[in-house]
Amino acid sequence: MAAVEDVFHPVVELPEPVRAERYRRLVGLDDIKDRLRREAQLLADPTSLRAWSLEHHGAEVPALALFADRGPLFVFAGDVGAGKSALAESFGCDLSDVLNLPVYLYRLKLTARGSGLVGEMTTLIGDAFGHLLALGRKARSANGPTTLYIMVIDEADALAQSRAAEHMHHEDRAGVDALLAGVDSLAGEGVPVLVVLCTNRERALDPAVMRRAAASFRFGRPNDEQRRVVLTDALDGTGISSAAVAKLVAATGSVDRQAGFTYSDLTQRLIPAAILAAFPDKPLTEDILFAIARDLQPTPEFREIGA
Ligand SMILES: Nc1ncnc2c1ncn2[C@@H]1O[C@H](COP(=O)(O)OP(=O)(O)O)[C@@H](O)[C@H]1O
Ligand SMILES: [Mg+2]
Missing domain, CATH: 1.20.930 (Transcription Elongation Factor S-II; Chain A)
Incomplete structure (x- = not known):
């Protein structure tokens, strides 16, 4: 497996003042911020949904099963300059405060693309998820996770192209498959890892990626x-x-x-x-x-x- 520094930009420990301030200054994204917080709460304490159901519905409602195998994948899609990257790289500050956990930000280097080596993209994605899965396993404990990890795949349309696209190269398809397998591996183990995928071209994303996402958010222009x-x-x-x-x-x-x-x-x-x-x-x-x-x-x- 490739070294962490070959796969990710320098890892950032959150909260961190510059990013915390950036998060606070983002305008018009309150609904998305709120949803991310709830999702992270579920990851940090998977029993909390059951507790909610017991308290408010007197039993475990069957709908809870719908959460069982959701991939911890969030898609940030839409306009350029709308705060996708800024939010993806800063919302961990809020999670850290709310959950009272250290949060580590891992930003995938997509630079390997186009270097022409067959299998390079697949290897990069596979290694990235491999690292996060290993970290996530170590962060599990009987009292819930000790650390939360966020993996950001920015400008992801380069990676997750539609399988139906005409100019689909073999290598692109392999990247998508590696991504889906990676998300599934995290979901299956219930590790405290959130994956955020940012794209300006939602339609370029593979429908299978969109299906796998726990939520996708649309970023627009300011009113x-x-x-x-x-x-x-x-x-x-x-x-x-x-x-x-x-x-x-x-x-x-x-x-x-x-x-x-x-x-x-x-x-x-x-x-x-x-x-x-x-x-x-x-x-x-x-x-x-x-x-x-x-x-x-x-x-x-x-x-x-x-x-
Ligand atoms: N929702 C927002 N509220 C306030 N400023 C914003 C917002 N979205 C973007 N900006 C400003 O634009 C810059 C670029 O945003 P960025 O997150 O890189 O856009 P995107 O990734 O959606 O193309 C930010 O650093 C910030 O200065
Ligand atoms: Mg961006």
């Missing part, structure tokens, strides 16, 4: 209120008035059929460009912000072929 919150947060301390922010909210919304700004259009394009327009000899003003907003085109919506 007016969400843009207001992001802009207010980003402009804190600059003296830009809330009336000016309201105008910026309108200027960054959708016009006719064109989509509005993404979250990252606001935080990584608009605000930095405006600050650099003022820097180094002027303060940031609403005129500068409006001028930049007017010139910026929102990131085009990703349209899937056949969508």
Whole structure:
């Protein structure tokens, strides 16, 4: 089995202040955050569902069986710059606080792809799950897990392509199969490992991967209120008035059929460009912000072929 550092980016122990702050600042994702927390609670204490059923329904309801062989796989799909990577790499901070457990973040290196060696992708995925399964086994104890592990597979469409896709290479199919086998191995052993798969191209994902997922979440563009919150947060301390922010909210919304700004259009394009327009000899003003907003085109919506 390949060494951990060949398979994963440097492992991160959570909570960690920068990521905890990033998690708190993510806007519009409360439902997803809440669901992830509940799922992690189940992993941390598998008996808690039974206890819930006994308390609220006086018996173990048959529906609990539906949880028995769910794979601990969560799909983050949707628009670019919507917080998929940011959430995947930070929600462990919240889990660590809530569950009072150390959480380790393992981010898969998908760099091996395209190097041309047959079997390389399969080996990478297999080794990744092998490492997590071994860690997860060690983290089990009679009183529940001592550690929680999160494995993130970002930009996963490269890996989990539809088996039906025309340009499917043998190697891609093997990657998907390895992924499914890996998720099943975790589910079968009930180890404290969550797997998050991020993709901008949900339709490129194999239907078998989607079926295997315990939940899939769709990330979208911010609405007016969400843009207001992001802009207010980003402009804190600059003296830009809330009336000016309201105008910026309108200027960054959708016009006719064109989509509005993404979250990252606001935080990584608009605000930095405006600050650099003022820097180094002027303060940031609403005129500068409006001028930049007017010139910026929102990131085009990703349209899937056949969508
Ligand atoms: N929901 C959000 N709330 C606040 N800021 C966001 C949100 N989503 C994205 N951003 C900003 O955009 C940046 C890029 O987001 P990222 O998670 O990389 O997007 P994705 O992985 O969905 O393409 C983040 O670091 C953050 O500054
Ligand atoms: Mg991303």
